[in-house]
Amino acid sequence: MNPAVKTVYSDLVSEIFSSTIKTKSEFKIQSWRRKAESLKAVDVFQYKLMLAILDAYISENDRARSVAESALLLTQSESYKGMAYRVIGNCYAHQGLYREALDSYWAAYKVTLDSTYFFAFFGTAVSYDFYDERMNEMKSLNESDQKYIKTELSSLNKEISKLENSNLNLEIYRDILSSAYAVFFSSCAGKIIRYPDVSDSNVSTILFNPELDLATIGLLNDEMSNALVDLLEKYEYEELLKYPIIFTSDDYSIHTER
CATH class of the missing domain: 1.25.40.10 (Tetratricopeptide repeat domain)
Known part of the structure; x- marks a missing residue:
């Protein structure tokens, strides 16, 4: 070059x-x-x-x-x-x-x-x-x-294995994550870090980036709610409730260490 x-x-x-x-x-x-x-x-x-x-x-x-x-x-x-x-x-x-x-x-x-x-x-x-x-x-x-x-x-x-042993459907989870990443990249660039917490047939997922401001966090979470509504055409409401996702600027990096 x-x-x-x-x-x-x-x-x-x-x-x-x-x-x-x-x-x-x-x-x-x-x-x-x-x-x-x-x-x-x-x-x-x-x-x-x-x-x-x-x-x-x-x-x-x-x-x-x-x-x-x-x-x-x-x-x-x-x-x-x-x-x-x-x-x-x-x-x-x-x-x-x-x-x-x-x-x-x-x-x-x-x-x-x-x-x-x-x-x-x-x-x-x-x-x-x-x-x-x-x-x-x-x-x-x-x-x-x-x-x-x-x-x-x-x-x-x-x-x-942990997700499967908790009777969670990986295809549903991945579809929800697909929507979440699409929401993030519609307003943001760079990296968003995923922190999942698996328990009792439920996986709560934090998607975080310390550079997000409050206005953008609110926008992302609102758009994620709309994305979940769209997924109701494919999945039952009760199923989607097992995979809550929230965007935040809180740094969960200490929890993501493998």
């Missing part, structure tokens, strides 16, 4: 994602689009990928994915392909489509063997209490990363 292009691209990404709560300023978003235009004359791939990132930022994920897929066709570079697959995976993740996100992150990893993409794949699966056989294909990772993944994988399997 041209150093100057790389600087423009990385600086713009850093600026866009400098805050967890997405800006509602159309002026700011348009200013980012104008900055992205500077990439067009020197690297069409980078330009298209930045447009996809901006579309995903404003929750136009289907369009963003289409643009990223078109960028993918422009390159033979393994590094560039990994970047495109990562953006496509992010678009799916922002919509709560975790299986599709996993496949995209895996494609990024397989084409590059970059551990960053493996961790994106692995972290997404863990967020949904989802075991995937590909988690064991970690030979290209360094010894320290392999040790970490094996420890996390053991904890994941224990958590899945």
Whole structure:
């Protein structure tokens, strides 16, 4: 990648994602689009990928994915392909489509063997209490990363067993989590941490990020309530009550240590 292009691209990404709560300023978003235009004359791939990132930022994920897929066709570079697959995976993740996100992150990893993409794949699966056989294909990772993944994988399997032994339906829980992550990414960027508390055929889930303000927390919880209403078309009300979810800024990180 041209150093100057790389600087423009990385600086713009850093600026866009400098805050967890997405800006509602159309002026700011348009200013980012104008900055992205500077990439067009020197690297069409980078330009298209930045447009996809901006579309995903404003929750136009289907369009963003289409643009990223078109960028993918422009390159033979393994590094560039990994970047495109990562953006496509992010678009799916922002919509709560975790299986599709996993496949995209895996494609990024397989084409590059970059551990960053493996961790994106692995972290997404863990967020949904989802075991995937590909988690064991970690030979290209360094010894320290392999040790970490094996420890996390053991904890994941224990958590899945705990949920199953509590007679909880993992598919229902994952559908609810899909809605929750879609709600989060509609207003926020970055990371939301899941803390589940399993007891008596019930799993209470805290989704937290210390950077959330009170207004955003209220918005997220209201939108989550609406999302649960939509799930009534698929599940019984009594079933959904077993999987309460709340967004908060309270830091539960001490409880998430495995």
